[in-house]
Amino acid sequence: MKILLVSNMYPSKEFPSYGVFVQNTETILANEGFQVEKAVIQKKTAKWQKALGYAGHYANVIRKGMSGGYDAIYVHYAAHNALPLLMLKKMKPSVRIVTNVHGSDVVPEVPSQEKFQPNVKKLLEQSSVIITPSRYYEGLVREKYGVQTPIRIFPSGGVNDAVFYPDKENKKELMARFNLDPAFRYYGYVGRMDVGKGWDHLLHGFAQFLREHPELKQEVRLIMVGSGKDDAKFFKMKTELGLDESVIHFPLMKHADLAAIYNIIDLFIFPTTRKGESLGLVGLEAMACKTPILASRIGGILDYTVEGENGWLFEPGNPEDLARGLAAYEQLSDQQKSLAGQAAYQTAQQYEQKKIQSKLSAIFHELELTK
Template identity: 35%
Template sequence: MKKILLISNMYPSESEPSLGAFVKNITSSLANVHSVELNVIDYKTTSKIKKILSYCSFYFSIIKTLMRKKFDFIYLHFASHSSLPVILLTMLGMKFNIVTHVHGGDIKYLEGRNRIFFSIKKVVVKKILQISTKIIVPSKHYAEYLQEHYGSFDNIVIYPSGGVNIDVFKELAILKKKDVIGYAGRLVKSKNVSLLIQSLKKFPFLKLEIVGEGEELANLKKLVEELNLSNQVSFLKGKSQKDLSEWFNQINCLVYPSSSESLGLVPIEAMACGTHVILSEIPAFLDLREVGFTFNSSRVADVTSLEHSIQKLYDSSEDELNLSITHNKQLVNSIYSHKMVDKVLKDVFK
């Protein structure tokens, strides 16, 4: 049994059940065979002052823990935000066995973010990658992007972020609402939820449910009012995994028009629940098609293409749609279920 300190600036709690939920799934897998101690931020704040104070407390806690205790591994999530204290201590001469798990905007600039801040993050991430024993990435294309932009590494492990808990995300005996489509995730510019809202103008018979929170929430609500779509669009708060699974089972289709994903775990979880998905044509989702998943797709940031994909779904026959659902569920179970991917993670911490 190894002693592991897991560090993450995103971790779920009762008040924030969707905050980095997959990190908790990963923790649970590790805790079955190892001793895992947490040093995490499990809440959100919109106040800049409170956010600065929370990170100061977070960093101080990491330094204090590492100076008082010895661990076999330090396991870092969201390296751009969580690794500074570890880098500092290594510069002071301390030695650690570091496993760095990079996600989303850790290594790739996302639309709507501050470019200067991203430049600073890039320096931090490059440093932690250079001193890491192992680097975990969620997908093949993300590994290729990292190699292209951050240097050559021979210690990269591809592990799809805990995989899908098929005991939670599964098809339930719930009647689907055929006229309801949905989106679930962070509400930031790079997710292009505004395009999904705009596409509803062509489909007055459809309802859209948006699950999640983020910096774009106010702008998206304003857009709904401007387009007179208040009777078609509903905004729902973040959900626990159990509640999210039930919601997937209720909606007819999950639409993910994102311009960048490191994996796209949410659509995979939706497919595990027997839900149709419409995905943008980005590397992460093209990887899913490459391994056999079937779904409608739309060009990135193209409302007309998105409208066509939605129309194509509703023009498809029930037999065709049911065949796709069964096929995708089988693929999730055989490739992305947490039981299938667990061994990858456990091998990292031998």
């Protein structure tokens, strides 16, 4: 079966984590014996580069779709790729499209993304199959669009256990790699400094936690990994809250370095407020390193987080509740923390890439039988 993989997100040397789940999907399909070709673009920062990139991308999608002889076109990110695919479908009605929707595809994060919604609905209606990352997101799609298209669940490429695995016994060596003081215990955050990611609520919650437990100010630190449109706001807020010594920031990292951070930290904090948090793969990556999570009670996170077993939940956008969660975690015994880490690891194994890849191939084999 010959598949054209379409996406406006794909990793590059400069941005190695950007759209890495699309690359993981490509690997999975190839491992399952499918012939995969790509029509993708990589991240650009300048507006003119983005404009030229999308123009070329759209033309490439239509050109390849018309002449490539593909059995299916598999698209990631319906919002930004719907236009050329709808044009292609009009010119070549026999084209069969499999649409993977996640994130802002269904729940726009900013007003400018609303303009894509009519085309998203049309693309989902004209797709042969829709793929969503979680049961939660499947419900959102059905509720919002009312489509009759079959929906299947596949968790965003899964977790690569060749990269994300427990390495707690080497924690001191890992700390030395990042010049971290082993005298402290560390919490962690990984995500963009951007709208809806909850980095601001995390800073406020962590500041409140330290105010209420001043004795821990010389025991714990918060590592925050990521960059984004709100970088300037992040650094300003960190200073205003008196957290310059207590919060350690790193910019975007390669996956191997992220795995080291997940192993260094005792607790991963996932403060998203996005209703469109379709799965939350970073939470599963942390769990794969035997690190439990403290996460917002929202979105696809609820598909895999069991309160009090592999993690804990707090009210989205509520710094006070987040601070209470941190305080409750500090009250746990070492054995309770260890059991939570083990349960987190067992959960992540259910999403391991090699274990789930057959689910994706089954979707395409099912499509092949309906020709």
